[in-house]
Amino acid sequence: MRSVHRLSTEGGGFVPPSSNDFNLPPVFGNSAYTTKPILLVFLSVLLVSVFFLLASRKAAIVPSKLQFAGESIYAFVRNDLGRDVIGHEFMRFVPYLFTLFTFILTNNIFGIVPLLQFPAMSRVSFPYVLAIFTFFVFHYVGIRKQGLRKYLKDIMFMPGVPKPVYILLTPIEIATFFLVRPLTLSLRLFANMFAGHLLLLVFILGGDHLLKGVIGLKLISPFAFAFGIGLTFFEFMVQCLQAYIFTLLTALYIAGALADEH
Amino acid sequence: MKQDEGAAWSIFGYLLSGLIFWGGAGWLLDRWLKTHYFLLGGLLLGVGASIYLIWLRFGRE
Numbered sequence: 001m002r003s004v005h006r007l008s009t010e011g012g013g014f015v016p017p018s019s020n021d022f023n024l025p026p027v028f029g030n031s032a033y034t035t036k037p038i039l040l041v042f043l044s045v046l047l048v049s050v051f052f053l054l055a056s057r058k059a060a061i062v063p064s065k066l067q068f069a070g071e072s073i074y075a076f077v078r079n080d081l082g083r084d085v086i087g088h089e090f091m092r093f094v095p096y097l098f099t100l101f102t103f104i105l106t107n108n109i110f111g112i113v114p115l116l117q118f119p120a121m122s123r124v125s126f127p128y129v130l131a132i133f134t135f136f137v138f139h140y141v142g143i144r145k146q147g148l149r150k151y152l153k154d155i156m157f158m159p160g161v162p163k164p165v166y167i168l169l170t171p172i173e174i175a176t177f178f179l180v181r182p183l184t185l186s187l188r189l190f191a192n193m194f195a196g197h198l199l200l201l202v203f204i205l206g207g208d209h210l211l212k213g214v215i216g217l218k219l220i221s222p223f224a225f226a227f228g229i230g231l232t233f234f235e236f237m238v239q240c241l242q243a244y245i246f247t248l249l250t251a252l253y254i255a256g257a258l259a260d261e262h
Numbered sequence: 263m264k265q266d267e268g269a270a271w272s273i274f275g276y277l278l279s280g281l282i283f284w285g286g287a288g289w290l291l292d293r294w295l296k297t298h299y300f301l302l303g304g305l306l307l308g309v310g311a312s313i314y315l316i317w318l319r320f321g322r323e
Contacts, residue, residue, distance in 0.1 A: 085264055158318050168284075168311045169318075175279035176272075184275055245267075252268040 014209045017201035022122055022194070037120040044106040044120070052102075077101050077247065085251040086258065093254055096137060100130065101247040104189070108239035111197055112232050119239070122193040124186070131186035134250045142257030151257070185249055192242045196235045203228035273316050280312030281305055 026034040055070025063071060077098045082090040104121065111119030120126050142151045155177050156170045207224030210217045288304020291297070 080264075085268075158315065160322075161318065165314075168307070169315050171283045172276060172279045172308070172311055172315055175283045176275050180275045180279045180282070184271070184278065248264060248267065249271060252264075252271075 014206070017198055017205055021201060022197070024118070036118055037123045037126070040110050040116060040118060040120045041107060041126065043116075044103060044110065048102045048106055073102065074098060081244075081247050081251050085248065086255045089258060093137075093141075093251070096133075097247050097251055100134075100250060101243055104130070104246055105240065105243035108193060108243055109236070111193065111239060112200075112235055119193040119197055121189050121242075122197050124190045124194075127186035127189040130189075130246070131182040134185060134253065135182040138250070138253040138257045141254055145258055181253065185246065189242050189246050192238055196238055199231055200228060200235060203231060269320055273320070276312045276316050276319075277309065280308035280310075280315070282308075284308030284311065 024036045026032070027036055027039055028034055052070050052074075055066045058064070059067060078090075078094050081097050081101070082094045086093055107120045107126070110116045111122070139151075145151075146154065156173055157166060158169060158173070161169065203224050207221050207228060210221035210224055213221075284307045285301060285305040288300040288302070288307075291300040291304070
């Protein structure tokens with residue numbers, strides 16, 4: 001114990017990052033509405049809007065680089081997430097899917113953009129709201145398409161099962177469609193962003209702390225920073241993947257609600 | 263491939279629902295009757311029912 005104590009720095013021990021690091025104070029004023037995550041969300045809306053307005057403004061047959069970038073993202077969402085998953089009625093849902101994908105992607109990537117460096121989706125309320133949107137969209141679509149009775153019947157009663165078994169299966173179906181789906185959708189995004197940000201904090205703050213230690217610890221410090229940098233690239237992958245998964249699952253839920261028999 | 267990915271998440275969702283619902287029912291029974299084996303029974307029942315449901319949905323073709 002004593003030797004461990006000698007190794008640590010003089011002024012206080014290392015304070016490991018915790019969930020407290022996600023409760024940020026207001027950037028200005030004293031309002032709960034001026035915290036960093038909320039301002040970042042506004043910034044992301046602004047950035048996404050401006051980017052796609054600029055990209056689509058002077059649309060030409062031979063696209064500029066900006067137009068090409070904008071159209072690539074749009075085509076990816078429309079074709080890979082809309083058309084391939086939902087089928088022939090997909091165009092109605094492309095605006096929602098596209099908004100969802102670009103919004104989540106931008107906010108996630110803010111987690112590794114220097115100076116911003118905070119993924120708003122690591123505050124659980126944001127993913128909750130997005131999942132609530134998806135929840136209402138896919139149920140509404142299903143009810144509109146098939147009528148309330150048939151839609152609920154399709155969810156609750158799997159065909160080709162002896163009647164008594166429904167006592168066992170129907171509660172599971174109801175729990176899946178009305179509770180587990182929105183919950184897993186939001187928590188998956190939240191947990192990935194939360195864990196990713198925490199991981200980066202551990203390695204970067206840890207490296208910084210080691211740098212202030214005795215010479216032996218100073219030598220280890222670059223490894224912590226190197227890990228931090230490596231994990232930043234890894235985080236970029238996770239951030240893109242989570243935006244994709246959220247949109248893909250939304251599309252799959254819509255497709256399931258549209259299908260006559262899911 | 264996207265449908266497979268969706269299926270993987272649905273399977274996960276069904277297992278979770280089964281565990282939550284029937285496990286929760288067992289837990290409540292345990293609290294009500296002051297016993298301690300309905301929770302385990304409920305969890306097992308939930309997993310079993312979920313796997314049956316998953317088989318019905320994805321394994322039947």
